[in-house]
Amino acid sequence: MSTRRLRSKHLLDIESLTKEEIELILDTAVPFKDLFTKSVKKVSFLRGKTIVNIFYEPSTRTRTSFEIAEKRLSADVVNITVSESSVKKGESLLDTIRTLQAMKADIMVMRHSCPGACHLLASRLNASFINAGDGPHAHPTQALLDIFTIREKLGRVKGINVALIGDITFSRVARSNIWGLKKLGANVRVIGPATLIPKDIEKMGVKVYHNLEKGLEGIDVINILRIQRERQQQMLFPTIREYNRLFGIDETTLRRTDVLVMHPGPMNRGIEISDYIADSPQAVICQQVTNGVAVRMAVLYLIAGEGDLNEIND
Ligand code: CP
Numbered sequence: 001m002s003t004r005r006l007r008s009k010h011l012l013d014i015e016s017l018t019k020e021e022i023e024l025i026l027d028t029a030v031p032f033k034d035l036f037t038k039s040v041k042k043v044s045f046l047r048g049k050t051i052v053n054i055f056y057e058p059s060t061r062t063r064t065s066f067e068i069a070e071k072r073l074s075a076d077v078v079n080i081t082v083s084e085s086s087v088k089k090g091e092s093l094l095d096t097i098r099t100l101q102a103m104k105a106d107i108m109v110m111r112h113s114c115p116g117a118c119h120l121l122a123s124r125l126n127a128s129f130i131n132a133g134d135g136p137h138a139h140p141t142q143a144l145l146d147i148f149t150i151r152e153k154l155g156r157v158k159g160i161n162v163a164l165i166g167d168i169t170f171s172r173v174a175r176s177n178i179w180g181l182k183k184l185g186a187n188v189r190v191i192g193p194a195t196l197i198p199k200d201i202e203k204m205g206v207k208v209y210h211n212l213e214k215g216l217e218g219i220d221v222i223n224i225l226r227i228q229r230e231r232q233q234q235m236l237f238p239t240i241r242e243y244n245r246l247f248g249i250d251e252t253t254l255r256r257t258d259v260l261v262m263h264p265g266p267m268n269r270g271i272e273i274s275d276y277i278a279d280s281p282q283a284v285i286c287q288q289v290t291n292g293v294a295v296r297m298a299v300l301y302l303i304a305g306e307g308d309l310n311e312i313n314d
Pocket of ligand 1: 058142264266
């Protein structure tokens with residue numbers, strides 16, 4: 001197995017990665033996923049490394065998935081609950097992270113509401129930083145696990161027609177997916193109301209549809225995004241009921257059963273996705289979550305791991 005590594009010791013966004021680096025992460029995640037079928041799901045590639053997970057925004061999937069990935073790699077893991085930390089006493093972001101670095105943390109996995117927060121810290125401090133989502137800007141590991149899932153299910157990414165549906169404006173998942181999918185040669189379109197699609201999104205090489213039926217024509221994969229009401233300053237469509245009627249995915253709007261259905265979670269059932277579609281065999285939402293652990297193990301290994309991947313099969 002290759003001993004290639006990423007050029008940077010950080011993972012801040014997808015645009016900074018080359019096509020080859022994205023493929024390296026996806027390829028490296030494959031043996032890590034194989035590990036999950038074994039009775040002992042643990043390897044020692046990060047033994048002796050200390051990782052701090054600090055989430056300034058809520059998370060179920062990303063935070064837990066990183067923690068499981070880190071523990072399966074034998075790292076020492078610390079989770080900071082921001083609501084119980086000195087952040088509540090007014091400590092600045094930079095001072096908080098500097099304090100954690102002073103305890104010799106090797107890697108910080110951080111989610112923050114401010115776009116660029118992780119980039120700022122990476123430029124000022126010595127630890128490796130992994131962006132676990134910064135406001136509406138980037139969520140690189142989500143995009144990598146989404147692309148891994150597409151490649152696993154369809155056998156390739158190049159030439160696949162992928163639609164991102166819903167709240168594109170406030171979606172870091174959409175932005176990171178577009179960067180990654182385009183780099184790997186997929187055809188990407190976005191579907192949603194004009195108020196939820198940035199005006200210059202076409203510059204990223206995507207097609208825009210405001211009509212769901214037209215947008216779904218010829219599609220291979222749909223990635224349904226959550227309406228992020230917590231980021232919207234004002235209601236950007238008349239009512240939730242209206243949004244569901246025009247852009248909700250259910251058995252009447254998606255009649256083809258060969259389309260791969262993805263959702264990064266958390267889902268708003270009954271708004272952007274129906275129970276029927278969310279629980280249908282064509283939905284790979286739980287498989288995305290499983291793949292998230294493998295992809296995050298690959299990222300951590302490629303950033304700071306020691307040892308040969310062949311050890312997994314020894
Ligand atoms: N997809 C995702 O980022 O989910 P969480 O907010 O639960 O981490």
